[in-house]
Amino acid sequence: MDSIQFRDIPETGIDRALSLSYLAFHESPEEEKRKHHHDLLLDCTRIGAYDNDELVGFVAAFPFTVSVPGGELACPCLTFVSVAPTHRRRGVLSGMIAELFAKAGADGAPIASLWASEDAIYGRFGFGPATHGHTVEIDSRRPLALRITPDDRPLRLVDPSDAPGLLGEYYDRTRTERAGRIARGDAWWREEWLVEEDEEDDELSPPRVVVIGDPAGPVAGYAIYRTKTRDDAPGLVRLDELEADTPAAAAALWRYLASIDLTGLIRAWGRPVDDPLHLFAADRDQVRVTGEFPALWVRLIDVRKALESRSWASPVDVVLDVRDDHVPANSGRHRLTASPDGCTYGPTEDPADLTLDVRDLAACYLGGTKIDALLRAGLATEHAPGTAKTLDAALHTALVPHTVDEF
Incomplete structure (x- = not known):
């Protein structure tokens, strides 16, 4: 890991990055499709992992805007996530994801998203299935x-x-x-x-x-x-x-x-x-x-900004204890006070009403997963009875969130 560096991939490196992606996904697209991918990547954030001068990891992010309850937010949408087979299990993916989170935060994007090629991978980075x-x-x-x-x-x-x-x-x-x-x-x-x-x-x-x-x-x-x-x-x-x-x-x-x-x-x-x-x-x-399947996976990069940027269906005043191993600023106890008139979210020393992981909060963020379902699955802990019911009512949306755009 000491020899691996993470930096932007220049436009001149797009073809090299695509070759790595095709290797990782066992693909051999024809020239027309390669050109299409190349053109798509021109407008993307492109992060590479380099072992000396060798490109061994690649992730891109479309600069999309995604609708959230009551509005919309800038949302980098990850794609072409690839690691060279010679460099698996060496922290390459973790380093690229961390770099992307840092860039998104600096650009003011409070959420990120992806479609998961393998469900087991992305939960550990704080992504939760927010639409089905x-x-x-x-x-x-x-x-x-x-x-x-x-x-x-x-x-x-x-x-x-x-x-x-x-x-x-x-x-x-x-x-x-x-x-x-x-x-x-x-x-x-x-x-x-x-x-x-x-x-x-x-x-x-x-x-x-x-x-x-x-x-x-x-x-x-x-x-x-x-x-x-x-x-x-x-x-x-x-x-x-x-x-x-x-x-x-x-x-x-x-x-x-x-x-x-x-x-x-x-x-x-x-x-x-x-x-x-x-x-x-x-x-x-x-x-x-x-069939039913998880579609858009969402990551709350800045929990405060994400929560304060969506609308709320009913009043709620609860203390959340959020675990986030990748973005420490999100971790700890925060008081969420929200209503149809607005929302505030900030650190508090008050005891927690609900404890959950940031990936599970992300799954609930758009209104598609219920806090109560997390409790029944053993994925959240309710310290104050009724918290889940009150929070679910506040997170409620008239229509279930839905995404059909793959990327």
Whole structure:
């Protein structure tokens, strides 16, 4: 470890960093994909671990903004986390994470996030799973049975090249209604959501975009999907994203997807766990949740700033004893006093009402995990009865946090 140094990777070192990442993830992308990765990294924070002059570790962070209850925060989002196989278990990853936390703190970003390639790794660095996703499958060989009447406003297909302007306006208008959603620029729409060929399955069609709403008025919802034929089964509709203003608008979009000719299965990955489809679908044998997974992992780099930057649903006045092995300033007893009017959080000598690890506080931060669930799992200790119930009420959000943007 004494020979390893951590420093920024210059633009001229991006290709070298990508080669390390491809080695670590056993990938050999074609030139077009390499160029795409190179272009993405131009706007990222890039931290390298060097053993003398040899690059042995690499982590990048997108300078994203993420919605939190009541607003949004700058949030570096980690990606391309790689360590050379010759330097595993030598503190390389720990050193890079520490460097990134220091940079984020200096830049005023109170939280960071990632999608975990291996769940077991990132909890020890204080990341907690703050959003979850469902995989949903619909048997569309017969009409989709619904308990509500779908919106009868017109549906229309939109050229994907025109979609970023149309969908971006809608997405920006609705994004802050649900925590965990990442702000998308035009390039992110075009290069991540609407790219011609899907990198995971080249048999899928190009993206299709359908919107609902009067052509002269605002968009009331949209779906992005791809299709493919299959020799041994009915054709597939892979739904990438569906957003709608109302349950009726969502029902109209789902009915459309289930009515596409020559298909018999809809597979939707990354749906919110409180998707109203689960309730307005008339036949749950036809609409099935086939999996649930942790999605966005959040790290509270500056607990005080993070807590004071979100909104609170009801009054709470508790002393939290937080453990944080990586950011000592977060550790210890702090009094949280919050209400719909605002929040303060500061050190105190008063006895703790609740003890928990920073990773578990992060999991609860967006409102997706309950403090009470931590108690029942043995991951938090309640010293003053009723603390968990009061804190859960204050952390409550109308919609469960949700993230579908992978990075």
